[in-house]
Amino acid sequence: MDFLEKYELSACLQCGKCTGGCPVALRAPLNIRSLMREVLLGGEPESVLEHPELWDCTTCATCTLRCPRGLNPSEFIVGLRAELIEGGRVPKTIIDALEGTYKHGNPWGRARQKRIEWKEGLEVKIIPDEGEAEWLYFIGCAPSYDPRLQGVPRTLCRMLDAAGVSFGILGTKESCCGNEIRRMGEEGLFEELMEENTSHFRSSGATNIVTTSPHCFNVFGNEYDLNGFQVYHYTQLLSGLIKEGKVDLPHTVQKKVVYHDPCFLGKQNGVFDPPREVLRAIPGIELIEFERSRERSLCCEGGGGRMWVEGTGEGERNSEIRVRDAHAMGADVIATACPFCLLTLEDGAKTTGLEEQVFIKDILELVAEAMGFDHE
Amino acid sequence: MDVIVCIKRVPEVAEVDLQVDPTGKGIKEGDLVFSLNDWDNYAVEEAVRIKEKHGGTVTAITVGPEESEDVLRRALALGADEAVRVTDQKMHGSDGYAIAKILAAVIKDMPYDVILTGVQADDDGYGQVGATLAELLGIPHATLVTAMEIGEKRAKVHRELEGGMEEALECALPALFTIQSGINEPRYVSIMGIRKVAKKEIKVLDLTTAGLSPEDVGTVGSMSLIERIFPPPVGEGAEMLTGSPDAVATTVTDIFVKGGVI
C-alpha cells in the first residue's frame, strides 16, 4: 500500500497537536507534523529517511491520542523506521538488539538457556510440561535477565502462590513479546515472534495471560490475535486479588510514594486505577500524584527502542525531570509498574545525584516489603 | 569486479556453558544457536560495497551441511548475487587446510578479481583458511585488512598491526584478503529481507562435482586434528583480590604481565 494512503497523510490538518504533545520534541529535533508534511509533499518516504531523530520516538502514542483527525502519527514513524530497516540503515545498537532477539529470543542477546535463572529456588511450574494451570505468567525479557528486575517476577510468583492462584510459565520457550521489535520497524521479526509465542500460548492449556510489563500487555491485547485468551497486566490481577481478600499485607511501609503511569499501561490502555488501588492497600503508604499524571503522564523515554539508542537531544532527560519533580514534592519513592520505566527513572536518579533521596521501585517491590518477603 | 566471499556457519558461545561431548573431541551442539561468523559478516558487507562501487558480482561460498544454507541466505540478503555450498559426508572433520583445498578446487575455475574471507572463525580461531587458500591458488594475500581501496589491477590495503599501528601495502589483483572486524558497519538484514531471497537458488557441489578425491578432505586430508577438548581450569565468579593496596597492586601487575600487556 502506498505510504500516503496507509497513513492517510492527506487528511492531516497540520494543526501541530502531535508535535505539541510529543515528550521528546522539546529536546530533540523530532517534529512529526513536519515529517508528515515532508512525506506528503515528496510523495515518497525516501525524503525523510535522513532524519536520525526518527529513532528518538518512544512510541508513547501521545500524538495519536491527541490527533483531532484520528490519524496515527506514531504508526507513521514506525512505518518510516520499517523503510530504514529494509534498507539496512539502522543504528548499530538497534541492529544488536534485533539480531539478539532473532538469535536468542531477547534483545539483550542473552542465552535462551538462562531465561529462567531468575526463578532459582522457587517452585514455579513450566506449562504444559510440568502440569496444568489456568493462568500463564509471561515474565518478559528484561525481568528475566536483569538482576535489578529479577526480584519482581519472584515476588509475583510468591504472591500468586500465597493467593492460591493456579499459574505456570513458558520457561525457556518464552520469547520476546515483540512490542518494541515492531516499533523499531522490524515487521518480519515481529511476525515470527508473534507466531511462536501464540503457538506456545495455545498449547500451554491456560486461558488467562498475565504480564509483568505493560509493553507485553499492550502487544498481546492489541496486536496479537489471541481469541480465547484474556490478557491482564499484573496490577489488574493483583488489585482483584486484594479486593477478594486473598492477599495479606501485614507489614507497614511508611513511605511517601508518587506513582508514575507507564505510557503502555496508562495512556495507551486506560489502566490507571488498579496500580493505585494496590498501592493504597499497602498500609503506611501515603500516595501522592504528579501534576502530570494519568493520561498526561510524562513519558520516561524508555519505549520505542530507546533502551537501545541514545536520543539525539541535548539537555535534561524526562527521567531526570520526573525525579526532580518527585523530590520537590517530598516523595521518598517513585512507584511504577513497568520494567523500562523503572530502569530509565533509576538512571535519572543517578544522573541527578538524587539516588539516595528518591528511590525508584516497582509496585511489586513495595508489595514484597508489605508481605515481609526478603527482597533480593 | 567479481568478488568471492568464503563464509562459515559457527555457533554463538558468548554466554553459553559449553560441554564436552561423549567423543571428548568436540562440544555438545544441541542447544547452541548458529549464525554467520562475525568476521565473515564484515567480509560480505565489504564485498557488497565493492560491488556497489565498481559493479560486478559477489559470490558467497561455504563448506557445510544443509544447515549452512542459513549463512548463504544471509549473504544473499546482504547483497550477494550467487551462493554456493560444497558438501559431502567425507568432508566431515576437515581442518582449515582441508577446507582451503576444497575451496581452491571450486574457486580455481571461477572468474574473480578479489577473494575475501574473515580473519578467523569464532569457533576455532585458527586464522588459517585465508592465507592457505591464496597459496593454493597462487595469488598474493594480505591478512587483517582494515581498509581497502580497489583499483583496476591493484588494491591498496591497510593491515592491522599491534598497539594501534597499521601498515599500508599494495597488492596486484587477483588477490585474497582476510577481513578484520571493524572495517565497516555491516548493514542490517531484516527478516523480510531474508524471506525475499528464500527462493533464490543455491548451487550445491559435492566431492565429485568439486573435482576432489576422498584423500583430499575430511580427517584423512587434514594435517591437524583435535585429540582432546577440555574446559580451562576455572574459578567461581570473580577471584577477589585481598590484602594491602600494595599487595593487590602486585597481583594485578602480574596479571597484566602474564597477559602480554607489559
Add this chain to the structure above:
Amino acid sequence: MVLMEHRQGELREISLEMLAKGQELAEKQQAELTAVLLGTGVDSLAADIKRLCHRTLVLEDERLTHFNSEPYQDVLAALIEERKPSLVLIGHTAFGMDLAPALATAGGIPLATDCYEIEVKDDAIVPYRQMYGGKMCTEVHLREAPCTMITVRSGSFPAEGLREINGAIEAVPFAFEKDYSYKKFIQYLEAVVGEVDITQADIIVSVGRGIGGPEHLPVAEELADLLGGVVACSRPVADKQWLPKERQVGTSGKTVKPKFYVALGISGAFQHLAGMQNATTIIAINKDAKAPIFGVADYGIVDDLFKAVPAIVEKLRERKGT
C-alpha cells in the same frame, strides 16, 4: 627454528618468549635451537640473539627491510628445506598470521596456530590451543611429518630464565629470483591521536560514576596509558559529558570485546554489562562488595579506586622500568 620478529629496529617481546620456550623444547628433544633473523641493519639484534641459541641465521636484504610475507616465505622455505628443523616457531602476531599458513602450505608442513602451550610427549610435539573464545582448550594432534610449525600466542611463555648458549652467527646467502612488486609494503601508519574507537581496543580502562568527576579522569588515563589501552565509560559518565559519547560502553553505547577490561567504580548495571561481559579478562574495582560487576568479573577488588589504582600504577611503572 624460531623466527625472530622485529619492527622499526626493535626486537619484539614474542621473539624472546619463543626463544625461552625453544630452549626448553630443544633441551627436551636434544636438538639445537636456531634463530632466524631477516631484515636490514639487524647487527645489534643479532648480537643479542646469538647469546640465547645455538645458531643465529641472518639474512640482510632490502627486500626484507619491512616485513612482507612473500620474500620472507621464500627465504624461510629454503632454510627449512636446507636445515630441516623438526619444529618451526613463529609468533601468532600480525606478522605470523600473514606468513605461517602460506609458508606451511607451500612446504606441506602441519600447522597449529595461536598455541598457548607446547609439550613433548613420547618425543612428539603436542601443541595446545583455545577454542570458542577461550571457553575450551584443545590438545592438537599434528600429522606426523619431518617438520611441524606452531604459531605462538603472545604472553604464553615468560621470557625469563633464558640460558646463555652463545652460538654462532651465520650469514646465509639467498638468490632472490622473484620480483615482489605484486605485494609491496608502502608505509607504517601510527594510530591517529584523538580518534578513539573503543571497539577496536585490546585494553580498556572504563570509568563509572565512582570516578566522581572529570577532574579525576587522569587517574584512569594514567593507567590506560601504561597499559597501552584506551579509556571508556559507563552511561552516567557520558551523560554528564565527562567523556564523549563515543566512549560509552553498553546497550545504547558500544559493545566491546577487549582482552582486558578494567572497570573502575562501575556498579555493573545490566545495560553496561551487556556491552562488555564478553571481554577476555575483566578486573573490577568498586567500593561495594555487592556490585553486580563482580558477577561477571574475573578478578575483583573491593576498595576505593583512588587508593587501589595509584598503587597499581606504581607497581606497573616499577615493572616497566619507567
